[in-house]
Amino acid sequence: MAHQEASDYPAPPEYGEFKKKMEKLTGIDLNAYKYQIHRRTHMLMQRWGMKTYEEYYRTIETRPEKLREFLDYLTINVTEFFRNASKWWEIRDTIIPGMYKELGHQRLRLWSAGCSTGEEPYSLAILAIETKISTPQPVLAADIDTGVIAKAQEGIYRTQQIASAPKEWVPRYFTALGNDTVQVKKEVKDKVKFKHMNLIKDKFDSGIDIILCRNVVIYFGQETKNTLYRKFLEALRPGGYLVTGATEQIFNHREIGFESAGSFLYRRPK
Numbered sequence: 001m002a003h004q005e006a007s008d009y010p011a012p013p014e015y016g017e018f019k020k021k022m023e024k025l026t027g028i029d030l031n032a033y034k035y036q037i038h039r040r041t042h043m044l045m046q047r048w049g050m051k052t053y054e055e056y057y058r059t060i061e062t063r064p065e066k067l068r069e070f071l072d073y074l075t076i077n078v079t080e081f082f083r084n085a086s087k088w089w090e091i092r093d094t095i096i097p098g099m100y101k102e103l104g105h106q107r108l109r110l111w112s113a114g115c116s117t118g119e120e121p122y123s124l125a126i127l128a129i130e131t132k133i134s135t136p137q138p139v140l141a142a143d144i145d146t147g148v149i150a151k152a153q154e155g156i157y158r159t160q161q162i163a164s165a166p167k168e169w170v171p172r173y174f175t176a177l178g179n180d181t182v183q184v185k186k187e188v189k190d191k192v193k194f195k196h197m198n199l200i201k202d203k204f205d206s207g208i209d210i211i212l213c214r215n216v217v218i219y220f221g222q223e224t225k226n227t228l229y230r231k232f233l234e235a236l237r238p239g240g241y242l243v244t245g246a247t248e249q250i251f252n253h254r255e256i257g258f259e260s261a262g263s264f265l266y267r268r269p270k
């Protein structure tokens with residue numbers, strides 16, 4: 001299947017040059033992604049009637065809205081508060097209380113790796129408040145895309161984005177702005193530190209208790225995924241958890257060093 005798809009979109013030598021220049025411009029190594037990226041690049045070029053990679057690169061380099069479009073198309077920023085809600089209630093009701101018991105304190109560090117426009121780290125911040133995590137700024141949020149980070153820092157959302165939040169949390173954690181939009185309250189914002197980061201290339205902190213990396217690795221090749229999961233293992237404290245997206249089973253988790261702790265939940269052995 002991969003072979004058939006790849007040969008439908010044969011990559012000419014100029015694509016190699018395009019990838020190199022894009023990495024210089026954005027820090028994103030397109031080689032780390034699967035073949036769909038070439039196909040997606042090709043589709044965007046066709047959409048704009050561009051015949052050469054050189055022409056497309058020059059457009060991206062000089063027109064910020066075209067760079068934005070390329071990144072949007074590449075990374076797909078779709079997200080929402082408390083996405084796949086049952087996992088969130090498991091974190092609140094089982095994982096965090098279990099850690100308190102085990103550690104004998106409530107100082108936890110949580111990380112949303114690939115945080116997009118902020119819904120995931122702010123959901124973590126709300127859980128941190130609800131479960132009384134005592135770390136002053138317990139949530140680290142990182143993304144490669146500076147545009148989504150800027151949007152996250154504003155913290156303004158359509159009400160449909162918070163549809164999975166329990167009703168009583170809406171007035172508690174959000175200010176209604178009218179026009180079907182809300183803004184996360186300062187108390188929630190203050191719990192999150194945003195950081196621009198390329199998960200593939202950059203160094204990670206250590207001693208983290210829970211890492212969420214959900215719906216991020218979808219376009220990464222298997223080698224890139226393995227490297228990333230190994231980095232997550234190192235970043236966790238022994239006994240810490242990695243939560244993946246609702247379709248992102250890590251089949252080789254044992255080989256990487258994780259133990260399975262439930263569905264889409266992996267633990268660094270103690």
Ligand SMILES: C[S@@+](CC[C@H](N)C(=O)[O-])C[C@H]1O[C@@H](n2cnc3c(N)ncnc32)[C@H](O)[C@@H]1O
Nearest residue numbers: 075076079114116143144145198199214215216
């Ligand atoms: C679909 S969103 C997922 C948001 C959230 N985790 C969720 O599950 O709702 C994927 C995010 O991963 C980010 N991303 C993709 N590749 C990345 C990389 N190499 N380093 C950091 N972030 C990356 C994208 O910019 C995008 O914001």
